[in-house]
Amino acid sequence: MGDFDTFDKLIPLDPDLPSLSYQAHEQVPVYIPWTRKSLALGTGIDISSGSSPGDVGNLTLRPSAFDSKFNNVSLVFEPTNATNSFRQAESSSTASSYDHMDAKFRVSASCGFIGASVQGEFAKTVSENRDSNKVSLQASLRVGRIGFSVCPGLSSEALALLRKSPSDFDRTYGQYFAAALFIGADTTTFLSTSSSMNLRSEMKKIEVKAKILWIKVTVYKENSESESASSAYDVTYDGFDTLSAYQHHARATDATGYAALKLEAAKNLSGGIGLVERVKEVLKSLGLDDKETMVITEKQLQGVFNSGAVAEVMFLPYAGLRDYAAATTSTMPLASQLEKELS
Template identity: 30%
Template sequence: MSIRTSAKIGRISYSTPPAFTMQALGVITSSPRSDLSADFIEKFGDYYVAALILGGDSAVLLSSAAENHAEAEHLVANLEGHFLGMGASETIDKLRSTGGQSRSISLNAFDSLDASHAAQSASDSMTFDDLKRKATQYMSKALELGDRVNKVAQRQGIFETKSLSISQCDAICEAGLVAEVMLLPFTGLRDFVIVPRSSPLS
């Protein structure tokens, strides 16, 4: 039984293509064209960060281990569809009540907005209660993800300007609002293509 939510609200990208450093330009101008890509990649890598995708992702997975595979499949089939309707707490109670000591419940969950992750198993009343509490917390985070993302974006002032400084971008990253990073190859940048080389074509 699982739930996954994703909320994307926009992206931050360069207003103009990024410029190479003097060191990078030195490699471009001094390397023979036939060796340029290999020389450049060796020093600077293949890609640069072209954009930051803003938003968040959250997921909760609950599973039950039974004495044998057939019993586990039967348990999952009986509970399929209940997870979203009942919520995390009720689902765990259901998992617990339908099994005996031979069964255990596992939780795997993450939330990118607060950079948290949980991986836990329970097979007795004490650990069941702790797992239920943690699963319920992550379920709430997942169901409220869109509102949470918007609140963080508002605190960072993203909706108030079309241009952001480097320090603002750093603060946005630290706030956990970057859901994805878009990478593009250096070889597609204008300076890489048109800066003259000291050596002839080969």
């Protein structure tokens, strides 16, 4: 029975929901979408509370278990092979909302310590959407990461507690620690309806408007095509943009409301079209180059958080560190593998 009880706790009832308990059990990296809230690398996090099926948990921060002096350890911005994706999703089911969002967005909604997350609010709203027809355009960009120059060592106090009681270590410092900040941004423009409206066609019109807005045409004329008096309105718009901390929800039931909804959606979509340029401009304003590795200052780090350019934080398990493995006489392969994530 014990094995089945453990299985039930680890595997969510809804396969589209992330199970942090399962990730922690497997000791794999955990990625949490972020906000503008500052976070010191090395900070611990308690994942143990996410134990019920389908529950991402009530995650809480813990003190860092690392040596506070961080001797010979710097923070480094390292460009990565820029990954830029622009994807359209369509669905025709009341229960298909997960096609239009990253499962990780649900995790951020449970992280009270990071404040209101535009991804989390978007995920909450869209997951409750019961319209039968849905379409979305999603843009995502990662250009680099900020992490330690070398993996720091655990403090003498943390090591002493770990040798005495690993469970006490977990309660004090958590099971994971903040290992790296991934730099970039995410944005999604989502439409839904249960009417006979052709959402794909409507999204194409909005995309045209968005491209016009992005090239900074200041005088914008609404499409002059007339709407039939019998046109069916009942359209929902949801959108978010992590770089501008934007999240919006609206529903239109008449022509005037729909015109305003389309313009709102086009403005958000234009930000997604220009995501690469926007992120590069932010980095440039902070003295960072998306093609150059460099040591960063505390002022630059704070600027990165304030700008909204921290798209997500990677947390790694303490159990993957050599210090932890040596103190608990664990095997070393996991430590070697996970410390590569920091190098």
